[in-house]
Amino acid sequence: MGLRKSAWTTDDHAALACVLGARRTINAAVASELNLSDEYVRNRTACAAPWDTGVTEKDLYNSAICELAAALSSTFAAVHNKLQMWRQLRPLVRQEFIAGSLDLERVRTIHDHLLHARPETVIALEAEIVKAAREMAPGTLGREIDRLLIEADADWDRAVRTRTARTEKRIRLRRRARGLSSVTALMTDGEADEQLSRIDVEVARLHPEDPRSDDQRRGDAQTALMRGEPLLCECLTCQVSRDDADDATDPQAPDADEPASKTASSSTSAELPSASTEPGKTHPAPGVTAELAPPDPSRRSRPGGGTLIERWRALVRGDPLGTHALYPDGHGGMKRPPPGALTYTPSRALAAQVRAAHPYCLHPGCNVPSERCDLDHIVEFDQRNPERGGWTIFTNVGPRCRLHHNLKTRKLWRTELLPEGVLHIVDPLGNHYFTAPTL
Structure with missing residues (x-):
């Protein structure tokens, strides 16, 4: 079959x-x-004399990255990694x-694959890599x-593959x-292929009638392998077989010799919910499906996060230099220390x-995760x-990771706990940020 005449x-x-x-x-x-961003960080890092203030150049760099991360609604790691990538880019790239000829994803691909390569090798290959980048997808x-x-x-390639396989694995x-x-697990190609092969073996045992999608099957297979269990098929035939097997091994199951009417009566009784003496609660009659009531918005533990933050942002904006803390002395409203x-x-x-x-760092x-954070005093402890x-x-x-704990200790960032559990944080430039309480 020939090509059709172009109609463009x-x-x-x-x-x-x-x-x-x-x-x-x-x-x-x-x-x-x-x-x-690079210019901003360089200027902020050079804006103060570390030997006069006791703040090191590394503290200033970390604070500048945190200022960018907060303003961009990003994280320290994401901003830091992109900035380091930018500083290490080859001239042609x-x-x-x-x-505008290359996008961020291709630029990051070039940077990651050339990382630790010998400079003379990179110089020799740079032009050819840039040419390939204009035509190829990142992978x-x-x-x-x-x-x-x-x-x-x-x-060099053999040596660096051996080293990275030992040092760069992470989850x-x-x-x-x-x-x-x-x-997300970073592992060698061989380990990844082995794990995917095991997943495919588990998925291949399922019947074609299994109602799950391919992604759901593979996800459940990964969980089953993690637990050391077989992946169970969810087709109707397999489910009925498992239910029959469970009934046969259940010591409380009715005997086969019992009358059918007695068995049916027992089953009906078991399915009925237990009686409740709480006022206002009723149970549906047997065989009647109860409709689920919509969630009661009044049972939320606090107002909506956006409304809560906006209210406090307006209050702080009206008096930015004031003290809004719930407990400015850090005593929790108590007269005597417990x-x-x-x-x-x-x-x-x-x-x-x-x-x-607090599952995560308060910054x-x-x-x-809070398990990897220091437990920091919001109002400083007096030794x-x-x-x-x-x-x-x-x-x-509250939990604070070591990086953000150090920035608070150096008094580059200020923190106070507001009423309703809102955390108010001020960066060195005077910008205000708020963290809503965890639901």
Whole structure:
């Protein structure tokens, strides 16, 4: 079958050109953002004399990255990694990025695959890599760069693969919506292929009638392998077989010799909910399906997060230099310190209570789990006079990762706990950020 005669018009070509032009504009804008971010961090790092203030250059750098992360609603790691990538880009790659010919994903692919390569090898391959980047998708581009590196320096490639397989393995957890999380594991190609092969073996045992999608089957297979259990088929035939097997091994199951009427009566009784003496609660009659009532909005533990934050943002904006803290002295409204309040280190019970109430670092946008955080005093603990300083109590202790803990200790960032559980944080430039309480 031959090719059909082209029916494209001039307008179609012009529309495609507009799409490509918009893409180049976006790429150039992203490069400009990284360049401006780099200039911002350099200026902020050089804005104070560390030997006069006691603040180190590293503290200033970390604070500048945190300022950008808070303003961009991002994280320290994301901003730091992009900035370091920008500073390490090769001249030709940076030139193409600024011109809009390369997007961020391809630029990151080039950077990651050339990381730790010998400078002379990179210089020799740079032009060819840039040419390939204009034509290849990121995944294909990464494999092409690896091929070029193997051809140019096979000994280095073998050595770096051995080293990275030993030192760069890691697992990252990301909380997502509706009670789901994603776990990303960095491993060698061989280990990844082995794991996928095991998943495929489990999935292949399922019947074609299994109602799950391919992604659901593979996800359930991964969970089954993690638990050391077989992946169960969910087709109707297998479910009925499992139910029959459970009934046969259930010691409370009715005997086969019992009359059918007695068996049916027992089953009906077992399905009925237990009687309740609470007023206002009724149970449906047997065989009647109860409709689920809509959730009662008045049972929420606090007002909506956005409304809560906006209200406090308006109050602070009206008096930005005032003290809005719920307990400015850090004593939690108590006249006398309770047991353990005058000890710097929280007790195990208090630490567990604080970490349960705050799953992550209190700094805005930080996603470091509280189990890996320091337990920091919101109002500073006074080592010389503990009774005068902030006490070690639930309302004055919160998880803070080591990075953000140090920034608060250096007094570059300020923190106060507002009523309704809102945390108010001020950066060195005087910008105000708010963290809503955990539901």
